[in-house]
Amino acid sequence: MVEEPKSAPDLAEAPVLRRVSAELSIVVPCYKERPNVRPMVERIGAALPGVEWEVIFVDDNSPDGTADEARALGRINPRVRCIKRIGRRGLSTAVIEGALSSSADFVAVMDGDLQHDQTILPAMLAQLRANQADVVIGSRHVDGGSSDGLSSAMRHRISNAGISVAQYFLPMRITDPMSGFFMMPRSRFETIAPRLSGQGFKILLDLILSAPEPQQLRVKEIPCQFHRREAGESKLDALVMIQFASLLLDKGLRGYVPMRFVAFGLVGTLGMIVNLAALWAGESVGLTFVAAEIIATIIAMLFNFQLNNRLTYRTHRLRGPRLIRGLILFMLVCGLGAIANVGIATALFSSGSHNGFAAAAIGAAIGVVWNYAVSSTLVWRTV
Structure with a gap:
């Protein structure tokens, strides 16, 4: 008996999912946040009844399948979109790509860890609809706000220190310039986007400092409860503070010096401290100066390489066999840079045109430029 082939399901009977034009796009940069995807969409939907919204997850190729979860949800919920990035990392660039992919009138930025209070989204949107602000910030530090979700006393101290430093650079008073939760008109974001550094984690601070006339930017802060993380792990580490310092230096230098070079220089400064500490430790245990200096130099080079790989060239990070080759x-590059440094400084001092300090400073500056240029083109291949 031959079985009749089963006919294909009638597509006319299948439910049709229709994507509507969104008024608000919520950009969620994420990495290893799979457990938080569905709860976040549910909570945003509950907070925005009557609003045409969409959420754009921008995932940096998370190994836990964050993008797969967002896409699976997107197949049944047309409000959910996903951008999966390969070979690119970083919160700021993720936000930029997500916001520029939007066609909505307004864009909001939220972390993917459920710590931001989605219930204030309507109040933020109302301020922009009424043209009362250019940027609306969910602030932990105005009356009614809370930062209790920070995981430790150290996190509180780091956050408060960062806020104090950032406020020094800002042209207006903002209680929470380190907030990762804000909303603004998409058109205003696109105007500022070409000026953004795209580095680090503090995209809000970058946006404000990069505006053509930041002193005229109308900023409104709304109280926000910062909740404790429910799933996943925090991405905050010591590198974030170095990137924060690099961002402020970049803006202070008005972008004339590449931010990656600023970060490279900061790493080099830390490397000098490591070198001196290792030299002192070597001499303390009885090594000769020459032996201690050789060991200290190698330790400093290893330190600089690791930190540059994780910070300066974070988006081009070397792994596996490429890490050893790099x-x-x-x-080798730093060794040649050291030789050039000493040679130039010695020549300038011997000629009598510069005193010892000036000669050493010029030699060091040339060595840093050499190390940066060759590292970028040969070690990490970024240009």
Whole structure:
């Protein structure tokens, strides 16, 4: 008996999902946040009845399947979109790509860890609809706000220190310039986007400082409860503070010096401290100066390479066999840079045109430029 082939399901009977034009796009940069995807969409939907919204998850190729979860949800919920990035990392660039992919009138930015209070989204949107502000910030530090979700006393101290430093650079008083929760007109975001550094985690601070006339930017803060993380792990580490310092230096230098070079220089400064500490430790245990200096130099080079790989060239991070190859090249590059440094400084001092300090400073500056240029083109291949 031959079985009749089963006919394909009638597509006319299948439910049709229709994507409507969104008034508000909520950009969620994420990495390893799979457990939080569905709860976030549910909570946003509950907070925005009567609003045409969409959420755009921008995932940096999370190994836990965050993008797969967002896409699976997007197949049954047309409000959910996902951008999966390969070979690119970083919160700021993720926000930029997500916001520029939107056609909505307004864009909001929220972290993917459920710590931001989605219930204030309507109040933020109301301010923009009424043209009362250019940027609306969910603030933990105005009356009614709370930062209790920070996981430790150290996190509180780091956050407060960062806020104090950032406020020094801002042209207006903002209680929470380190907030990652804000909303603004998409058109205003696009106007500022070409000026953004795209580095680090503090995209709000970058946006404000990059505005053509930041002193005229109308900023409104709304109280926000910062909740404790429910799932996943925090991405905050010591590198974030170095990136924060690099961002402020970049804006202070008005972008004339590349931010990556600023970060490279900061890493080099830390490397000098490591070198001196290792030299002192070596001499303390009885090593000769020459032996201690050789060991200290190698330790400093290893430190600089690791920190540059994780910070300065975060988006081009070397792994596996490429990491070993890159380390060898970096050691060679820095070795040649050290030789050039000493040679130039010695020549300038011997000629009598510069005193010892000035000669050493010029030699060091040339060495840093050499190390940066060759590292970028040969070790990490970014240009």
